[in-house]
Amino acid sequence: xxxxxxxxxxxxxxxxxxxxxxxxxxxxxxxxxxxxxxxxxxxxxxxxxxxxxxxxxxxxxxxxxxxxxxxxxxxxxxxxxxxxxxxxxxxxxxxxxxxxxxxxxxxxxxxxxxxxxxxxxxxxxxxxxxxxxxxxxxxxxxxxxxxxxxxxxxxxxxxxxxxxxxxxxxxxxxxxxxxxxxxxxxxxxxxxxxxxxxxxxxxxxxxx
Amino acid sequence: xxxxxxxxxxxxxxxxxxxxxxxxxxxxxxxxxxxxxxxxxxxxxxxxxxxxxxxxxxxxxxxxxxxxxxxxxxxxxxxxxxxxxxxxxxxxxxxxxxxxxxxxxxxxxxxxxxxxxxxxxxxxxxxxxxxxxxxxxxxxxxxxxxxxxxxxxxxxxxxxxxxxxxxxxxxxxxxxxxxxxxxxxxxxxxxxxxxxxxxxxxxxxxxxxxxxxxxxxxxxxxxxxxxxxxxxxxxxxxxxxxxxxxxxxxxxxxxxxxxxxxxxxxxxxxxxxxxxxxxxxxxxxxxxxxxxxxxxxxxxxxxxxxxxxxxxxxxxxxxxxxxxxxxxxxxxxxxxxxxxxxxxxxxxxxxxxxxxxxxxxxxxxxxxxxxxxxxxxxxxxxxxxxxxxxxxxxxxxxxxxxxxxxxxxxxxxxxxxxxxxxxxxxxxxxxxxxxxxxxxxxxxxxxxxxxxxx
Amino acid sequence: xxxxxxxxxxxxxxxxxxxxxxxxxxxxxxxxxxxxxxxxxxxxxxxxxxxxxxxxxxxxxxxxxxxxxxxxxxxxxxxxxxxxxxxxxxxxxxxxxxxxxxxxxxxxxxxxxxxxxxxxxxxxxxxxxxxxxxxxxxxxxxxxxxxxxxxxxxxxxxxxxxxxxxxxxxxxxxxxxxxxxxxxxxxxxxxxxxxxxxxxxxxxxxxxxxxxxxxxxxxxxxxxxxxxxxxxxxxxxxxxxxxxxxxxxxxxxxxxxx
Numbered sequence: 015x016x017x018x019x020x021x022x023x024x025x026x027x028x029x030x031x032x033x034x035x036x037x038x039x040x041x042x043x044x045x046x047x048x049x050x051x052x053x054x055x056x057x058x059x060x061x062x063x064x065x066x067x068x069x070x071x072x073x074x075x076x077x078x079x080x081x082x083x084x085x086x087x088x089x090x091x092x093x094x095x096x097x098x099x100x101x102x103x104x105x106x107x108x109x110x111x112x113x114x115x116x117x118x119x120x121x122x123x124x125x126x127x128x129x130x131x132x133x134x135x136x137x138x139x140x141x142x143x144x145x146x147x148x149x150x151x152x153x154x155x156x157x158x159x160x161x162x163x164x165x166x167x168x169x170x171x172x173x174x175x176x177x178x179x180x181x182x183x184x185x186x187x188x189x190x191x192x193x194x195x196x197x198x199x200x201x202x203x204x205x206x207x208x209x210x211x212x213x214x215x216x217x218x219x220x221x222x
Numbered sequence: 223x224x225x226x227x228x229x230x231x232x233x234x235x236x237x238x239x240x241x242x243x244x245x246x247x248x249x250x251x252x253x254x255x256x257x258x259x260x261x262x263x264x265x266x267x268x269x270x271x272x273x274x275x276x277x278x279x280x281x282x283x284x285x286x287x288x289x290x291x292x293x294x295x296x297x298x299x300x301x302x303x304x305x306x307x308x309x310x311x312x313x314x315x316x317x318x319x320x321x322x323x324x325x326x327x328x329x330x331x332x333x334x335x336x337x338x339x340x341x342x343x344x345x346x347x348x349x350x351x352x353x354x355x356x357x358x359x360x361x362x363x364x365x366x367x368x369x370x371x372x373x374x375x376x377x378x379x380x381x382x383x384x385x386x387x388x389x390x391x392x393x394x395x396x397x398x399x400x401x402x403x404x405x406x407x408x409x410x411x412x413x414x415x416x417x418x419x420x421x422x423x424x425x426x427x428x429x430x431x432x433x434x435x436x437x438x439x440x441x442x443x444x445x446x447x448x449x450x451x452x453x454x455x456x457x458x459x460x461x462x463x464x465x466x467x468x469x470x471x472x473x474x475x476x477x478x479x480x481x482x483x484x485x486x487x488x489x490x491x492x493x494x495x496x497x498x499x500x501x502x503x504x505x506x507x508x509x510x511x512x513x514x515x516x517x518x519x520x521x522x523x524x525x526x527x528x529x530x531x532x533x534x535x536x537x538x539x540x541x542x543x544x545x546x547x548x549x550x551x552x553x554x555x556x557x558x559x560x561x562x563x564x565x566x567x568x569x570x571x572x573x574x575x576x577x578x579x580x581x582x583x584x585x586x587x588x589x590x591x592x593x594x595x596x597x598x599x600x601x602x603x604x605x606x607x608x609x610x611x612x613x614x615x616x617x618x619x620x621x622x623x624x625x626x627x628x629x630x631x632x633x634x635x636x637x638x639x640x641x642x643x644x645x646x647x648x649x650x651x652x653x654x655x656x657x658x659x660x661x662x663x664x665x666x667x668x669x670x671x672x673x674x675x676x
Numbered sequence: 677x678x679x680x681x682x683x684x685x686x687x688x689x690x691x692x693x694x695x696x697x698x699x700x701x702x703x704x705x706x707x708x709x710x711x712x713x714x715x716x717x718x719x720x721x722x723x724x725x726x727x728x729x730x731x732x733x734x735x736x737x738x739x740x741x742x743x744x745x746x747x748x749x750x751x752x753x754x755x756x757x758x759x760x761x762x763x764x765x766x767x768x769x770x771x772x773x774x775x776x777x778x779x780x781x782x783x784x785x786x787x788x789x790x791x792x793x794x795x796x797x798x799x800x801x802x803x804x805x806x807x808x809x810x811x812x813x814x815x816x817x818x819x820x821x822x823x824x825x826x827x828x829x830x831x832x833x834x835x836x837x838x839x840x841x842x843x844x845x846x847x848x849x850x851x852x853x854x855x856x857x858x859x860x861x862x863x864x865x866x867x868x869x870x871x872x873x874x875x876x877x878x879x880x881x882x883x884x885x886x887x888x889x890x891x892x893x894x895x896x897x898x899x900x901x902x903x904x905x906x907x908x909x910x911x912x913x914x915x916x917x918x919x920x921x922x923x924x925x926x927x928x929x930x931x932x933x934x
Contacts, residue, residue, distance in 0.1 A: 085886065088900075093880065093890050119458040147482055148851040149844075150460040163462030164848055165477055166548035177566055178548075179478055182670035208670045210588030375841075378789040382796075389733060389797060393804045396730070412933045415725030421718045422705040425727050432734060433741055440745065440790070444782030451772060454765045455843035457892060464844040467834050469792050469827060474848065483863050486852025497820045500803070501813035509806035511933040513731075518806065525803050673855065674864035 096121070098202040104195055105221065108137055113153045113171060118142050123187060123199055124153065124160075127221070131172040131212070138218040139189040139199050140173045146180040160184065174207065183207040186217045226365045226556075229298040233362060238291030240359050244352070245284035251348060252277040259345070280352075304363035305554070314552025317543060321659045323550070324652070327535040334390070335523065338515070342395040354387075364554045370542050374447040379468055379541055386534055390526075397515035410512040462546045462559060471540025472533050478548070479654045481665070481675040489647070493528075496644040500525075503641045505632055528648055567664035570606045586671070599669055606667035610676060613650075618642035717921055719929065726930035731805075735798035739826075740917065742791040746829075749784040750906065757836070759902035761895045764838035788830045795826045807931050815923040818916055825913050832905035835898060846901070847893050853884035860884060 114125040122142045129135040149164035160169040167178030174183045188200030205217035256274035265271040361367045400410045476485035508517040545551040546559040575583045584602040586595035622630035630638045657663040667676040699708040706720045757767045771778040808816035835846045854860045866877040889896030
């Protein structure tokens with residue numbers, strides 16, 4: 015058996031049947047055999063400084079410059095808004111354990127007098143913007159909670175979120191007692207509970 | 223006088239016209255059935271009864287219904303044909319619950335695919351259509367249903383539901399034929415229409431007819447329904463509920479389950495990117511320009527799943543069922559602002575630290591440097607972060623080695639990774655929903671300090 | 677009667693506009709498509725399948741027609757509408773109360789809703805027939821962009837009546853922009869973009885501010901949305917529609933099995 019195989023191998027290749035003459039194939043350009051370091055750099059530079067690359071880079075730059083210029087142009091440097099600081103009356107205007115909605119419609123803040131946050135009677139001002147998507151929650155005094163109509167987030171009187179999709183408590187804005195005995199809200203200051211900013215004395219007025 | 227009457231004289235008359243239309247459509251169907259459907263060999267002892275007899279009987283009942291509505295002239299409160307209360311309350315219970323709503327939409331989706339060759343039968347499809355119209359007509363006898371469905375801005379959604387239903391039917395109907403042809407080695411039916419005709423007149427005239435019809439529809443629609451105009455805008459009076467335009471209500475529904483940066487920015491971007499990527503990740507050469515189901519099952523099912531239960535059904539949910547405070551209300555339920563729904567959700571980190579480890583949550587020291595705080599936060603949220611990374615990074619290779627083995631071999635690394643991540647993103651919505659319903663899970667990763675919640 | 681028609685047909689004016697005989701025979705039916713500016717959007721002949729309603733659903737054509745209706749009624753509405761806090765709402769109400777054919781507003785609004793639906797159904801059909809496969813891949817991408825622009829057109833138009841429905845829908849919709857990663861002032865990672873302790877991204881410099889032109893939905897927003905709705909987006913859409921149609925012709929023709 016083995017001998018027969020060997021014999022067959024030694025006998026040489028079988029004669030191939032004659033095929034009809036094939037048309038000559040067009041010669042393809044021979045590919046570069048090996049990439050040397052030098053030719054790699056040449057290749058890189060030929061790609062980066064080729065008219066192709068230059069043209070696309072120029073086009074992209076022009077487009078980018080125009081887009082950035084348009085975006086910057088559309089970013090106004092001035093907005094017309096009411097001043098961020100305003101007086102909201104005396105402490106005596108705010109009875110204990112109540113949420114005042116006096117400035118909600120005009121200025122978007124509640125003034126809250128409660129001792130539920132840390133046991134101390136405090137007066138603070140909550141921003142009437144839901145921390146979920148910025149709708150205006152309403153104060154439901156019967157259920158003692160702020161409830162957002164957009165996606166149902168609920169907050170305790172302290173401003174802490176407890177239901178719905180809101181990810182964090184309502185924000186406090188600055189509230190100070192001026193020398194004239196009047197309270198002043200400063201909406202340019204914001205205090206976030208989750209960052210520990212509610213301990214900042216500018217965020218509340220302690221009641222005696 | 224009831225301020226919220228279920229029925230008024232106007233509603234009764236309107237429904238009368240609707241029943242009349244439906245009756246006429248069924249007269250047509252009886253004729254069609256008489257020509258096509260054949261006979262029952264023996265029915266109630268009578269030989270050779272045409273099947274069309276049933277349709278004719280049904281059409282006459284509808285006609286009686288229409289007459290009863292159109293000639294009714296006494297007090298609307300005495301009118302008998304209305305939806306029974308037990309039906310309303312049971313439907314409300316099923317619909318006004320996110321779990322059963324979503325489960326029902328998935329069940330309908332699965333049934334639609336599994337029994338596709340059964341329900342595309344024209345007779346079955348006609349029965350389904352009749353049932354849906356009857357359901358709509360009878361539901362119109364309910365005050366609250368009418369308030370929501372009859373809102374001018376919501377009417378297009380009802381129209382869209384019928385259009386989507388009809389075109390889905392058309393697709394499966396054509397697929398049944400083409401699937402058989404392809405299985406027998408024949409070309410799809412559309413290939414047989416490859417004979418060319420001149421644009422003028424064939425195409426140009428059908429375009430003109432289409433334009434005329436559309437103009438008529440738009441004018442009738444504009445006359446029948448006035449465009450809504452509510453009170454002048456007020457920046458301080460938030461209406462309850464506040465809804466985005468109806469075509470974005472699918473996204474607004476996602477906001478219940480995801481943080482705004484995910485639901486409002488990342489997921490829409492992924493949806494659009496994913497749509498644009500479809501031609502580049504679908505390597506299947508079959509079905510280029512004709513209807514076919516069997517040979518591109520995966521692509522079609524994925525798309526249908528994204529379009530029907532995750533987009534259209536979510537729009538229906540957001541429009542018709544989400545009411546004040548974004549609570550869910552049944553179709554026949556009064557939109558009560560004070561309806562209470564307990565939504566006490568907890569984060570994964572709370573579950574891990576409080577329930578499992580019985581420790582307080584690690585709380586970052588607000589006076590320390592930011593990187594010290596970051597370490598504490600990462601320690602607090604490590605479980606969620608690990609899970610997310612596993613989901614997005616470890617799952618694709620596992621998928622490549624198991625279920626999607628053949629896909630991976632044919633698609634190559636990059637394409638497969640894009641596909642796998644798109645699918646995982648799509649499934650993240652039902653997954654997050656299921657977690658919310660079963661575990662009251664709010665966020666898997668909750669880092670409000672950096673507005674990074676997932 | 678027929679002699680009058682004959683006279684008009686033979687007149688110099690008619691022949692200067694339509695430079696070929698009436699399309700009664702095969703040759704002139706081809707010529708009319710080739711020589712007419714509006715018709716030359718079409719090829720001279722089409723496959724029967726390409727114009728079968730049960731196959732194409734005609735949804736792309738309906739969408740385009742609705743776009744034309746929106747353009748026409750939109751231009752008409754612009755004559756009676758001023759995008760200011762003082763007038764916007766009043767002008768819309770006047771359309772309803774005092775303007776003859778104020779139904780233009782209804783047609784505009786319902787046409788917009790219908791366009792959103794038909795553009796979805798068009799995409800649905802193109803997907804189900806697999807008509808996005810090579811060589812039509814890139815036209816599908818353009819189609820997705822057109823879909824987004826259609827939604828944006830409708831969204832920007834939603835604000836213009838300046839009623840409660842409008843302002844709150846836009847507030848809810850645009851509030852998501854504040855959570856844009858890096859570019860929104862309540863988005864993850866915005867804290868990373870600061871120079872020397874100064875945040876680059878605040879509520880007066882983020883993506884939402886760029887969109888609204890202010891911190892809240894107000895007069896600047898109304899103006900911005902008006903310009904986007906009436907000028908900016910329609911120009912882009914028209915351009916993309918032209919490319920979309922052109923590529924339908926170039927990438928394998930009107931839908932048919934490839």
